Amino acid sequence: MTRSDELAAGLASTRAKLAAACEAAGRDPGEVSLLPVTKFFPASDVALLQALGCTEFGENREQEAAAKAAELADARFHMLGHIQRNKAKSVARWAAMVHSVDSPRLADALERGAAAALDGGLRDGPLPVLVQISLDGDPARGGVPRADLDELCETVAEAPSLALRGVMGVPPLEADPEAAFAELAEIRAGVLERHPGAGVFSAGMSGDLEVAVKFGSTCVRVGTGILGRRPLTSLP
Ligand SMILES: *Cc1c(COP(=O)(O)O)cnc(C)c1O
DSSP states (O other): OOOOHHHHHHHHHHHHHHHHHHHHHHHOOOOOOEBOOOTTTTTHHHHHHHHOOOEEEOOOOHHHHHHHHHHHHEEEEESSSOOOOGGOOOOOHHEEEEEEEEEEHHHHHHHHHHHHHHHTTTTTEEEEEEEEEEEOOOOOOOEEEHHHHHHHHHHHHOOOOEEEEEEEOOOOOTTOOOHHHHHHHHHHHHHHHTTTTEEEEEOOOOOHHHHHTTTTTEEEEEEEHHSSSSSSSSOO
């Protein structure tokens, strides 16, 4: 089996799982996008996925993603991982969307980066941003605690070079996924009420996408289910 065959099989089984999850939840499959997560895998895999019809990809390390974005000019990369503020300027150049904004200081740094990228002709519109919610306040997992969420959403919404598009959530380790996604869905509904343009709900990965779809996910981020087990070290 060639690598392309393997990826095609991973895509087909993930799409089937997603379709079944939508059906079970009584949802239109067109409402839920599938974002292949290519972190740790080489740019050649991204190129094979492009040939199979994928256009957007998730990454979680700035350096690795910037290198892939430079190599593959027509692939669009979403930033899913923690962002050090000194990397915000670079992220604002290559990211099609950032899912992991979790502090006003990071939002400010991305605003400055996005403004510079717009000025320099490196972007043609504001940087779409999701605010990452933390249910348990675990700093290792990232995300803004619920108590600080409204203020962060305001900061992003007021930033002229950022566009608040929604929220991202990852259930805490050991959490019951049903309870966690239910809570995220409730928080998400509150954000959407205050920010009608923030309709994206990035929730669900290889292991829990069915539950996430049941609770309203509009974007599932799938790595292992499409690309297989990740190599142990990051690229480049
Ligand atoms: C790696 C990663 C994923 C994909 O995880 P899988 O379990 O391999 O599907 C999804 N979301 C984020 C934020 C990630 O870092």
